């Protein structure tokens with residue numbers, strides 16, 4: 016049942032590597048009947064899925080179906096949204112992420128996040144990247160200058176930005192191009208050596224060249240960390256992800272829209288042999 020678009024998707028410029036998906040790969044996140052409400056509005060409900068180690072998992076679906084909401088529930092960013100309430104169960108490496116005694120700051124150190132718009136601090140390139148390691152070291156004692164220099168270089172290299180900025184580390188992060196700023200934000204996130212990187216439409220403000228660089232970067236980073244990405248671009252999900260979760264929003268009898276997970280599987284299957292008609296309609300461009 017491959018559609019015209021899905022054939023196009025898989026045949027695009029960088030052929031997807033075929034990769035067997037070891038279901039035995041350790042589970043990083045386990046979501047069981049996750050529901051997130053904002054005030055009285057149930058934004059997304061009944062989400063049950065697992066995210067596996069060193070894979071890229073893409074969350075796709077039409078606007079408002081709750082992709083970003085689900086993503087934010089993975090590092091407790093929803094705690095910062097007034098009125099947001101999370102129920103059901105989210106485990107991180109077997110631990111209840113919302114259990115008593117779990118420190119949300121520590122959660123966000125292990126589970127980093129990159130947002131839609133690059134958000135560098137109004138500081139030098141060096142200080143942007145050194146920010147996290149300095150803050151972490153502050154709690155344990157000072158980091159030596161040479162150690163910090165190494166961490167900054169390692170993170171900028173990891174974010175494929177070192178060669179472009181190594182001679183101007185004292186310049187403002189805000190003086191970089193949009194694509195460079197996004198890679199700076201990725202460098203800032205990886206400087207604290209997170210276990211997981213959450214990416215909320217990281218390329219939506221970037222041109223195709225900058226987008227391709229970020230996609231290449233994701234493919235490299237996933238050898239070291241687990242990545243979950245929200246993307247509006249199906250082609251991007253098809254190019255980079257190992258597994259894809261397709262969400263949609265149903266309207267109830269009172270006219271309220273609630274997001275739900277329709278289908279979750281290997282990306283290759285979602286794009287070529289989806290099990291649900293709604294997934295097929297979406298990826299073939301018939302709605303959304």
Ligand SMILES: Nc1ncnc2c1ncn2[C@@H]1O[C@H](COP(=O)(O)OP(=O)(O)OP(=O)(O)O)[C@@H](O)[C@H]1O
Nearest residue numbers: 053058076077078079080081082083084085096274
């Ligand atoms: N901070 C918030 N306060 C109240 N409602 C919110 C908030 N954030 C999201 N919502 C609502 O929750 C629902 C899901 O939003 P969410 O942003 O998670 O969807 P999405 O699939 O990521 O959408 P998009 O693709 O447009 O970014 C929507 O109805 C939205 O209006």
